[in-house]
Amino acid sequence: MIVKAALLTAPDALVLTELPVPALESGDVLIRVRAATICGTDIRIFRGRKTAGIRYPSVLGHEFAGEVVDAGGNPHLGAGDRVALCPAISCGRCHLCKTGRENLCKDGQAVGYEIDGAFAEFIRIPARAVAAGNIRKLPETTGFDEAALAEPLACVLNGQEKVGVTAGDVVLVLGAGPIGLLHVYLARLRGAAKIIVSDPNAHRRDAAMTGGADVTIDPRAEDVAARVAEETAGMGATVVICAIGVPALARQASDLVAHGGRISLFAGFSKGEMAEMDVNAIHYNEITVTGAFGLSRRDYDRAFDMIAGRGMDVRGLITHRYGLDSIVEAFKTAESGGAIKVAIIND
Known part of the structure; x- marks a missing residue:
């Protein structure tokens, strides 16, 4: 056949x-x-x-x-x-x-x-x-x-567990593609106090708001750092998730995260790409930087059950x-x- x-x-x-x-x-x-x-x-x-x-x-x-x-x-x-x-x-x-x-x-x-x-x-x-x-x-x-x-949701579950998204966090998601939106959905379920999303695509910013974001930013039209400072009383986001593989966002994340905050380099980057980060900020501000790759069967089973049980639509x-x-x-x-x-x- x-x-x-x-x-x-x-x-x-x-x-x-x-x-x-x-x-x-x-x-x-x-x-x-x-x-x-x-x-x-x-x-x-x-x-x-x-x-x-x-x-x-x-x-x-x-x-x-x-x-x-x-x-x-x-x-x-x-x-x-x-x-x-x-x-x-x-x-x-x-x-x-x-x-x-x-x-x-x-x-x-x-x-x-x-x-x-x-x-x-x-x-x-x-x-x-x-x-x-x-x-x-x-x-x-x-x-x-x-x-x-269920597969991409499982990857997002892995990433949010690694970076420790929990109730009360102010979560900044850089990139509102499918993965970024799943991060918004999950952060809302995990009890984030505020979710901020930055993406140049108006359609995706609208989708982020529909999916549970509190604030969206157009990085082409606004100063992202100034807007994040405004939305967080000058503290920065407690969690920053790089949900798109743009190396410049890694450096931006270290400028936007709060003292004692956490950064997830979630998205994959293309072969040979390098990124700069403010190592002094990581050191003096006690910033935790995590990677997240793929999924385990445990992640998949949890994601599958969330979708099949309508815990996440x-x-x-x-x-x-x-x-x-x-x-x-x-x-x-x-x-x-x-x-x-x-x-x-x-x-």
Whole structure:
């Protein structure tokens, strides 16, 4: 059987092609992809700004949900089950895995990277991931497209735990793309006293206000530092989250954070980019700087349960939907700034 897939053959070369249905090994599961959303990292890979570990040709797509076609003999799954998947597959044996940092596992693999991903009609889930419990069954009330957002929400959960967002914080989010908006949603749920968002895109600033922000700033038209000082009685934000991979924002964050505050360098940067930070401010003002990469199965399970249980309603983030035949147009829309989250839908 021949099926459609979007094959990345080189930077800037995403080709809709036909491939055989993925062949299964013992214990593997075959899923018909029903919805897959485009991540900022997918765009960076597509445009050649992220090349480490990337295969050519390969199929991208790590945020997805679908229906089981072949359960591979797994007793807890059956054909027709509606499912979503944690795409990170750790080894489970190394020191990092055993100490709760499986997202940093050096022997790990990920769907959409080492394993062909979800911008296709069908996807193979390795037995290793199935046995580890990476597949979750969807309730009938949860749409495939919203379930696909469990992965980015899980990454945001990881980031906010690392930087310690808690009740009473004044949180400044730099960048109001899909990830920045998820940070707004989650910071509101965690009891932030005030949420400030800076983004040059008016559409995204409006989305931030709808999602729970108290204040938005247009950095092209306003002095961000002056506005943050005004909104925080001169103290600065207790937490600053860099939710877009612009190196200059790292330096800006150290100027905007309160004494004793915390900075999350959440977003990924392109290969070779460097950032300056005020090391004296970090030292004398006792600023904590954290990184955040990826997700663990624990993060994914929590995010999945939040979405499936309507603890967080992410449906409004999906502003554009395309069929797989329009994958290149979908990528262009996702990077244009005119969308929030773009989904590829296989009906």
